[in-house]
Amino acid sequence: MTGANNNKLKIFSGRANRPLAESIARHLGVPLGNLNLGNFPDGESSVRIDEDVRGRDVFIVQPTCPPVNENLMELLIILDAFKRASPARVTAVIPYYGYARQDRKDTGRVPISAKLVADLLTTAGAHRVLCLDLHAAQIQGFFNIPVDHLYAVKEVTAHVRTLGITSDDLVVLSTDEGNVKKALLYQRRLGGQIAVVDKRRASAEETKAAHLIGAPLVNKTVVIFDDMISTASSMVNAVEVARKQGAKKIYVCATHGLLCGPAVDRLREAPVEQIAVTDSIPISKDKLDKLPNLKQISVAPLMADAIRRIHGNESISDLFKDETPPVERRGEGR
Structure with a gap:
């Protein structure tokens, strides 16, 4: 066998999101590798690589979405199996990075879980990490290995353009002050005006929206952007603010559709025309049936292109030449 x-x-x-991995493989024109995954009787994850990977450039697709602990542990065990099989390089492709909310010590006696997960991934055998729309971009700094941070902004804005909203009619609404930078990125691509919901958090699961900052929403079409929809508390509060402020139509967009707990019921009752999320996280048929206005946008072409460039030692930043911010890679300037 030749070196090439x-x-x-x-x-x-x-097992977290095999359909996305299959789609990525199709876009790359390569078959999905043979990996035997199961569970021992006590629930422990069982992993066996059913093909030779010595000297290969290996990419493992596994978002750490719910059930977070199971999917994270499975990823760590997969990484350990590959580390012991002598590949040339192993890249953990994590479309959704779990434990990202605890990225700093903002009160006493709490962990920085995002840093812990970064250490676990590195110790388990990852040489590189590829992520999509991290909850906090500074998580890249927790790694001592290269991290490529992709954004789904092109894919989401391309979908919004198909809705036929004119620039004069559009207001981009941010769910809170912390999301303004990302909302501005969408607004620059789509046009229109921008507004921000002044959010007050009641607990880790509940938020209360206070009032609106920015452009008026009366008789406007509002598109709300966020990086994720978890319990949908923030999103539904923003929808309610938009409705009370006189918006005529409301659309919801997010990269990661976690849809935990009461999220589906909240969104089903919310006065929104459409909910658009990417396929970074699989959504069950039951949830899709309950949310007929939910649209999934594929990020497989984006991730396949990034993987192709990493494999070929090409620039990832070229994917985002017209973006602000560009792809963020730990240790490199913007």
Whole structure:
């Protein structure tokens, strides 16, 4: 076997989001690798690589979405299995990075879980990490290995353009002050005006929206952007503010559709025309049936292109030449 052939790209998938991994593999024109995954009788994860990966460039697709602990542990065990199988490089492709909310010590006696997960991934055997729309961009700094941070802004804005909203009619609404930078990015691409919901958090699960800052919403079409929808408390509060402020139509967009707990019921009752999320996280048929206005946007082409560039030692930043901010990579300037 020649050296060139021995360094071929290989894509493997955990059980968290196999449909996305299959789609990425199709866009790359390579078969999904053979990985035998199961559970021992006591629930422990069982992993066996069913093909030779010595000297190969391996990419493992596994978002750490709910059930977070199971999917994270499975990813760590998969990484350990590959570390012991002598590939040339292992890249953890994590479309959704769990434990990202605790990225700093903002009160006494709490962990920085995002840093802990970064250490676990590195120790388990990841040489590189590829993420999509991290909840906090500074998480890249928790790693001592290269981190490529992708944004789904092109894919989401392309979808919004199909809705036929004119610039004069559009107001981009941010769910809170912390999300303004991302909302401005969408507003620059789509046009229109921008407004921000002044959010007050009641607890980790509940938020209360106080009032609106920015452009008036009377008789406007409002598009609300956020990086994720978890319990949908923030999103539904923003929808309610928009409705009370006189918006005629409201659309909701987010990268990660976690849809935990009461999220589906809240969104089903909310006065929104459409809810758009990417396929970074799988959504069950039951949830899709309850939310007929939910649209999934594929990020497989974006992630496949990034993987192709990493494998070929090409620039990832070129994917985001017209973006602000560009792709963020730990240790590099913008």
